[in-house]
Amino acid sequence: MQNSATPTHCPYCALQCGMNLTPAADGTVEVTERADFPVNRGALCGKGRTAPAVLSSRLRLTSPLVRSGDGTLVPASWDEALDRVAAGLARARTGHGPDAVGVFGGGGLTNEKAYALGKFARVVLGTSQIDYNGRFCMSSAAAAGMQAFGLDRGLPFPLEDVPRTGCVILVGSNPAETMPPALRYFTELRANGGTLIIVDPRRTRTAEQADLHLAPRPGTDLALALGLLHLVVAEGRVDEEYVRERTSGWEEARAAAMAHWPEYVERITGVSVPQLREAVRMFCAPQAAMVLTARGPEQQSKGTDTVGAWINLCLATGRAGRPLSGYGCLTGQGNGQGGREHGQKADQLPGYRRLTDPAARRHVAEVWGVDPDSLPGPGRSAYELLDALGTDIRALLLMGSNPVVSAPRAAHVEERIRSLDFLAVCDVVLSETAALADVVLPVTQWAEETGTTTSLEGRVLLRRRAVTPPEGVRSDLQVLHGLAARLGADRGLEKGFPTDPEAVFEELRRASAGGLADYSGITYRRLAEENGVFWPCPAPAGADGGAPGAAAGGEAGAVHPGTPRLFLDRFATEDGRARFAPVAHRAAAEEPDEEYPLLLTTGRVVAQYQSGAQTRRVAELNAAAPGPFVELHPRLAARLGAAEGDPVAVVSRRGRAVAPARITGAIRPDTVFMPFHWPGEGRANTLTNPALDPTSRMPEFKVCAVRVESVEP
Numbered sequence: 233m234q235n236s237a238t239p240t241h242c243p244y245c246a247l248q249c250g251m252n253l254t255p256a257a258d259g260t261v262e263v264t265e266r267a268d269f270p271v272n273r274g275a276l277c278g279k280g281r282t283a284p285a286v287l288s289s290r291l292r293l294t295s296p297l298v299r300s301g302d303g304t305l306v307p308a309s310w311d312e313a314l315d316r317v318a319a320g321l322a323r324a325r326t327g328h329g330p331d332a333v334g335v336f337g338g339g340g341l342t343n344e345k346a347y348a349l350g351k352f353a354r355v356v357l358g359t360s361q362i363d364y365n366g367r368f369c370m371s372s373a374a375a376a377g378m379q380a381f382g383l384d385r386g387l388p389f390p391l392e393d394v395p396r397t398g399c400v401i402l403v404g405s406n407p408a409e410t411m412p413p414a415l416r417y418f419t420e421l422r423a424n425g426g427t428l429i430i431v432d433p434r435r436t437r438t439a440e441q442a443d444l445h446l447a448p449r450p451g452t453d454l455a456l457a458l459g460l461l462h463l464v465v466a467e468g469r470v471d472e473e474y475v476r477e478r479t480s481g482w483e484e485a486r487a488a489a490m491a492h493w494p495e496y497v498e499r500i501t502g503v504s505v506p507q508l509r510e511a512v513r514m515f516c517a518p519q520a521a522m523v524l525t526a527r528g529p530e531q532q533s534k535g536t537d538t539v540g541a542w543i544n545l546c547l548a549t550g551r552a553g554r555p556l557s558g559y560g561c562l563t564g565q566g567n568g569q570g571g572r573e574h575g576q577k578a579d580q581l582p583g584y585r586r587l588t589d590p591a592a593r594r595h596v597a598e599v600w601g602v603d604p605d606s607l608p609g610p611g612r613s614a615y616e617l618l619d620a621l622g623t624d625i626r627a628l629l630l631m632g633s634n635p636v637v638s639a640p641r642a643a644h645v646e647e648r649i650r651s652l653d654f655l656a657v658c659d660v661v662l663s664e665t666a667a668l669a670d671v672v673l674p675v676t677q678w679a680e681e682t683g684t685t686t687s688l689e690g691r692v693l694l695r696r697r698a699v700t701p702p703e704g705v706r707s708d709l710q711v712l713h714g715l716a717a718r719l720g721a722d723r724g725l726e727k728g729f730p731t732d733p734e735a736v737f738e739e740l741r742r743a744s745a746g747g748l749a750d751y752s753g754i755t756y757r758r759l760a761e762e763n764g765v766f767w768p769c770p771a772p773a774g775a776d777g778g779a780p781g782a783a784a785g786g787e788a789g790a791v792h793p794g795t796p797r798l799f800l801d802r803f804a805t806e807d808g809r810a811r812f813a814p815v816a817h818r819a820a821a822e823e824p825d826e827e828y829p830l831l832l833t834t835g836r837v838v839a840q841y842q843s844g845a846q847t848r849r850v851a852e853l854n855a856a857a858p859g860p861f862v863e864l865h866p867r868l869a870a871r872l873g874a875a876e877g878d879p880v881a882v883v884s885r886r887g888r889a890v891a892p893a894r895i896t897g898a899i900r901p902d903t904v905f906m907p908f909h910w911p912g913e914g915r916a917n918t919l920t921n922p923a924l925d926p927t928s929r930m931p932e933f934k935v936c937a938v939r940v941e942s943v944e945p
C-alpha cells in the first residue's frame with residue numbers, strides 16, 4: 233500500500249473524527265491531523281490517537297480458531313472454520329427450525345456490514361432472530377423521535393449549529409469523557425453568550441462547564457422534564473401559535489404536565505424548585521434553544537417516555553423544526569446511526585423501513601431477488617435474544633459486540649451463551665465473548681478496509697482503507713460471502729453477498745431508495761469529494777438507484793444536496809405536525825429498600841471504550857484507566873469505613889462486584905457509579921437490571937438498587 237497519508241475516520245465513537253493515517257516502514261501506523269474535516273478540526277481524543285495500536289498483529293487474531301476435542305481453541309484453516317460455522321448453524325436450523333439460529337450485530341459495523349448481516353439473516357438463514365447492541369444504546373431516543381417527528385436521526389442539525397443557539401440543556405451526557413473534541417461546541421456556545429444546562433446525577437467534568445447543573449436522582453428525568461413543562465405553562469411561556477400550527481396532542485400533554493407540581497417534582501428528583509425555575513428561565517429567554525440527550529435519560533426502563541417528555545418541552549416552547557432549535561440525541565457508536573437504518577435491528581429493513589410494512593417488504597424483497605413472503609417477521613430485542621440462547625435459540629453468529637461484558641445481568645447472559653449448542657464470533661481480538669466460541673473468525677477492521685459510517689449528525693462518511701491487513705484475516709463481508717456459499721449455493725445465494733464494499737453500498741442505495749433513511753443519491757465518489765453527505769439524499773428521478781419520484785425537493789435530474797437540517801418546513805409525520813407524547817412520571821423498575829438502599833448508575837471513562845475489548849489492549853489507555861472503580865460520596869464512604877482505593881463490594885439482586893473505592897463529593901450521597909469497561913470481579917454489568925422499556929426494549933443500565941459493603945483488602 234502507498235506510503236502517503238490517507239484521510240479517514242476514527243474507529244470508535246459516533247463523532248467519527250477525521251484523521252490521516254500513514255503506514256511507516258516498521259509496520260506501525262502514524263496518525264496525523266486532518267484539518268479538512270469540520271467536525272473535529274484535527275482534534276482527537278486519546279482513544280482515536282492510539283487506535284492504530286490495535287492494528288498491530290501482536291494484539292490481533294490472525295488465524296481462525298476452532299474448539300478442539302480437549303476444549304481448547306486451536307488454529308484452523310479458513311475453509312475448515314467456515315465449514316464448521318456453516319455446519320453449526322445448519323444443524324440448529326435442521327433440528328429446531330430457522331428461528332433456532334440467532335444473529336447479533338453491532339453499531340460499530342459499517343453500513344455495508346450491517347446491511348449484509350441483516351440480509352444474511354433473513355435471506356440465507358431465514359431467521360427472524362436478529363438484533364444488535366444498538367438496542368442497548370439509543371433505541372429509546374429513536375423510538376421517541378419516531379413517535380414525535382416521524383423520523384429518527386440522532387441530530388436533526390449539524391453540530392456547528394450548537395454554538396449559535398441560545399441555550400442547550402444537555403441531559404445525561406458527558407462529552408468531556410465520551411466525545412472530548414465535541415466539548416468545544418459547548419464552550420463556544422458559552423463564549424458566544426449562550427447558556428449550558430447539564431442534567432446529571434454526578435458533577436462530571438462536563439457539568440463543571442455548565443451555567444447550571446441539575447443533579448437529579450438517577451431514573452427521575454421524566455419527572456424533571458414534566459416539572460419544567462409545568463412551569464413553562466404556569467409562567468405563560470408556551471408558544472401558542474407554534475403549538476397550534478405545528479403540533480398535535482398538546483391538550484393531553486399539557487394536562488399531564490399540570491399534574492406534576494414543582495414541589496412534587498422536587499420530592500421525586502431532589503432538584504429544588506428554585507433550580508427548576510432557573511432552568512426554565514434560561515431555556516426560554518433566548519430566541520432559540522436545544523435539548524440534547526444521551527445515555528443518562530435513555531438507558532432507563534422508561535427511556536422512551538423520558539425522551540418524549542424532553543421533546544414535549546421543546547415543542548411547547550416552539551423549539552423544534554426551527555433554525556438553531558430542536559431536540560437531538562447524541563448517538564454513541566461509530567456507526568450507531570447507520571447501524572440502525574439498514575436492517576440488523578429486529579424489526580427493520582434497509583432504509584429505515586418497517587419489517588411489518590407490506591410495501592417495504594415488497595421493495596426490499598425485489599432488490600434481494602426473493603419472494604416477499606419468504607422474509608421472516610420481526611424478532612426479539614437484544615436482551616430478549618440473549619436471554620433465549622440455549623433454549624429457543626440453539627446457535628448464534630455474533631459480529632461486532634462483546635455481550636459478556638456489556639449486556640445487562642451479564643452473569644446470566646454469560647451462562648446463556650455457554651449453554652448454546654454452537655457459537656461463532658467474528659472479531660479482531662479474542663474478546664471475552666469470542667473466548668467462549670466454538671469458532672472464532674479473525675476479521676479486518678476500520679483502517680484495513682473501506683466502508684461507510686453515519687455519524688451522530690446523520691452525515692454519511694467514507695472510511696477509507698489506509699493499511700494492508702495482517703496475513704490470515706478476512707473481512708466480515710468475505711465471511712458472509714463464504715457462509716452464503718456454504719449454506720445457500722443451491723439457491724445461488726452467494727452472488728447476493730459481494731465482498732467489495734462499494735458493490736454492497738450500491739445495493740444498499742437501491743434498497744434504501746424511497747425509505748426514510750434514503751441513501752440512493754449517495755455514492756462513494758460523492759462521499760470522497762464532499763467530505764460526507766447528510767441523509768436523506770434521494771437519487772435524481774430516473775437515475776440508477778432512484779425510486780420513482782425520489783428527487784423530492786429538486787428538479788428532475790438534479791443532484792440532491794443531502795439534508796443537514798431536518799423539519800424546518802414540516803415534520804416527517806403524515807400531517808407534518810410533531811406529536812406531543814402523553815407521558816406521566818413512573819418509578820424505576822427497582823427502587824431502593826432496606827436490603828438495597830442505594831442506587832447504582834453506570835457509564836464511561838475517557839480512556840476506555842465500551843467492553844474494552846480494543847482499548848484494554850492499548851498500553852497508554854490502560855495506564856490512564858487501569859481498572860474498574862466505585863465512585864461514592866464521602867459520607868457513604870465514612871459510613872462504610874472505606875478509604876480511597878479500598879476494595880468495596882456492590883451487591884444487587886443479580887450479583888456482586890468488587891472494585892476499589894473512589895471517593896468524591898461529585899456524586900449524590902444516595903448513588904454510586906461504576907464504569908462498565910471491565911470483565912471479571914469488577915464487572916458493573918453483573919449488577920445491572922435487564923428491566924426493559926416497553927416500547928424500545930432498552931434495558932435499565934442507568935438505575936438499579938444496590939447495597940455497598942466494605943471488603944477486607
Ligand SMILES: Nc1nc2c(c(=O)[nH]1)N[C@H]1C(S)=C(S)[C@@H](COP(=O)(O)OP(=O)(O)OC[C@H]3O[C@@H](n4cnc5c(=O)[nH]c(N)nc54)[C@H](O)[C@@H]3O)O[C@H]1N2
Pocket residue numbers: 245246369403404405406407409410411431432433434436449450451452453526527528529563564565833834835836837838839840841842843934935
Ligand atoms: N471514552 C468513551 N467514549 C465513548 C464510549 C466509551 O465507551 N468510552 N462509548 C460511546 C458510546 S457507544 C456511547 S452510547 C456514548 C455514551 O455517551 P454518554 O451518554 O455521554 O455516556 P455515559 O457515561 O454512559 O452517560 C452519560 C452520563 O449520564 C449520567 N447519568 C447516569 N444516570 C443518569 C440518570 O438517571 N439521568 C441523567 N440525566 N443522567 C444520568 C452519568 O453520570 C454520565 O455522566 O459514548 C461514546 N463515546
Ligand SMILES: Nc1nc2c(c(=O)[nH]1)N[C@H]1C(S)=C(S)[C@@H](COP(=O)(O)OP(=O)(O)OC[C@H]3O[C@@H](n4cnc5c(=O)[nH]c(N)nc54)[C@H](O)[C@@H]3O)O[C@H]1N2
Pocket residue numbers: 338339340341342365366368369370527531564565631632633634635637638639640658659660661663675676677678708834835836841842843844845846908916917920933
Ligand atoms: N452498565 C452499562 N452497560 C452498557 C452501557 C452502559 O452505559 N452501562 N452502554 C451500552 C451501550 S450504549 C453500548 S453501545 C454497548 C456496547 O458494548 P459492546 O456491544 O460490547 O461494544 P464493543 O465493546 O464496542 O464491542 C465491539 C466488539 O466488536 C469488535 N470489533 C471491532 N470492529 C469490528 C469489525 O469491524 N468487525 C467485527 N466483526 N468486530 C469488530 C471489537 O473488538 C469488540 O470485541 O454497551 C452497553 N452496555
Ligand code: SF4
Pocket residue numbers: 242243244245246247248249272275276277278279280281410411412413
Ligand atoms: S472523540 Fe470519538 S471519534 Fe473522536 S477521536 Fe475520540 S473516540 Fe475517536
Ligand SMILES: [Mo]
Pocket residue numbers: 368369370564565568
Ligand atoms: Mo452506545
